[in-house]
Amino acid sequence: MSITEIIKEGTALAVKELYDHEINANDVNINTTRKEFDGDYSVVVFPYTKVARKKPEQIGEDLGKYLVDKYEDLTNFNVIKGFLNLEVSDKYWNQYLADVAEKETLKKPFHGEKIMIEFSSPNTNKPLHLGHVRNILLGWSSSKIYEALGYDVQKVQVINDRGIAICKSMLAWQMMGNGETPQEAGIKSDHYVGKWYVEFEKLFQAEYKTWQESAEGQAVFSTQKKDEQEEVTFFKGFKNTYFNEHSKIGSAAKAMLLKWEGNDDEVRNLWKKMNGWVYEGFDTTYKNLGIEFDNLYYESNTYLLGKDIIDDGLSKEIFYKKEDGSVWIDLEDAKMDHKLVLRSDGTSVYMTQDIGTVEKRFQDFGAKKMVYVVADEQNHHFKVLFEIMKRMGASYADGLFHLSYGMINLTTGKMKSREGTIVDADDLMKEVIEAARANAIEKGELEGLEEAKKEDIYRKIGLAALKFFIIKVNARKTMIFNPEESVDLQGNTGPYIQYAYVRIQSILKKAGEVDTSIASKYTNLGPTEKELIGQIYRLDEVVKMSADQFDPSFIASYCYDMAKSYSRFNRDHKIIKAESEEAKAFRIRLCQVTGEVLEFGMNLLGIEMPERM
């Protein structure tokens, strides 16, 4: 039994014996003791004033005496106000450390349960950007966390490879590309396709502008504007209608989409070619980010799914049909609106597809837990989807989870493609690695290493800075991205944690072979030694909490706290030249375990540790 469980159960027992009142051990309120007081854990005794009919101080005395008498792992206590501070024995900490040191891995064994996590899910008309990076880090990290808890994790990505967007890129390339390839243009292939998407938008904007000034455009403006509406505002809102009803290249793009749906050879071949370019580019980006998927779903294969489920739902009267033939679901009793699930012409909408793919995924992999890492702008969509699946009686309905995360804003405001303020993922990685390189060269610690090794270390440091910067923020919050801070290597950053790790490796290497079996003879642990073991002790709890809440930021701040505790321990104690052999053995073991935990924790965030830096 762990020490916190001992305290909880002991307190429950004490309340029962001393005050004749039953409480649940899990409800015992226990915290780590604040630094300014003596002790390791504190029990809050206020809740027992009513049943004990005593003052909090007296209850603290009663409970403290009971616990210290009964359990040899608790050696001392003091009471301040309503807080009972308990001191854990050095022996217990020492033994705990020995137990962790003996473990072969910090991972939990496989227990057979499955979970599917969908993340990234890009469109194929442009390269990945900062928003994708946050998505990917959250998805990847959640996958790693669940793997660490013994789950069979399936990482999947949906590729939105069809639709009007890719047709825009295709059309622009067809019109102006002269058969050029990305290689010929010397541009990374996904960026090359993105370039043609931008070209299309330029062309469209120019066409729209001309139309606005034409007699036809002015006529539309004067007849359709709301009173007092400015011309600029009107045309901004009219853009989609213009695209669909007036635009020449708009109708050309739509015609292309129709041809695609009709399996036109020429269009399909062009589509395959350009999507191929995009995938090639994505692969490089993913590889550089250090991530991979177990399975891909292409929207072009799945966009027709779901109709049979709608039929099924109609017969079960979960959905209803309007006169025009469109199919809806009434969610008013769940405080939502009526929602369309099938168009009047019988074609699918987004929701139809998602209903179909969730079922397909369950059939493919059989996971009762399925997670969607998607930005919070789609909260409503997933709420509706999950409600529908529940009403359809899907066995996995309760295991569906939307890992909703906030958007990333820049210090200068929102990212907007129209204003060219999109932060590109490839550029970003390049910049952080550059910054790490410049810094490392200045430090000069890596001199003498082979170039390839140096490059690998720059990459690890740069990516650690970037990844940690993003993942340390609570997932659900909108975050502000400051490019200057993202390359910082000091303070609450990934490289700070890497640095602690590197120092540990350096010490272990210099110490050589040390017999740690005598570590248990070391007594009189110092405060920073205890603090560090206390951090190690928290690992399981933190991983569990991260998993339950799908929030890796807990692990990020845990790793930081751990590195900080290590730095303080390292300041207070000599390790190789310790005052005794026992102390040395103990501290070497503490260093080993700390290093393992740091590496384990950071790997859960998708961050690699260098051996030197």
Next chain:
RNA sequence: GGCUUUGUAGCUCAACUGGAUAGAGCACUUGACUACGAAUCAAGAGGUUGCAAGUUCGAAUCUUGCCAAGGUCACCA
């Protein structure tokens, strides 16, 4: 307008899910390398937790009402 998320130091973020004097980093001031790695450590300054009530031994956290910002409410995906 309905629903929803957020509001904490100059800035970026925490706060173990209701506990002690709200903590870190950056920036600012200062001290510590001939040292097991200074990408470090230590110290200082910086707060009416958006505002106002309520709940209780105790509220940044729960409730209500305001204020502000984002999201969403498409036969788009």
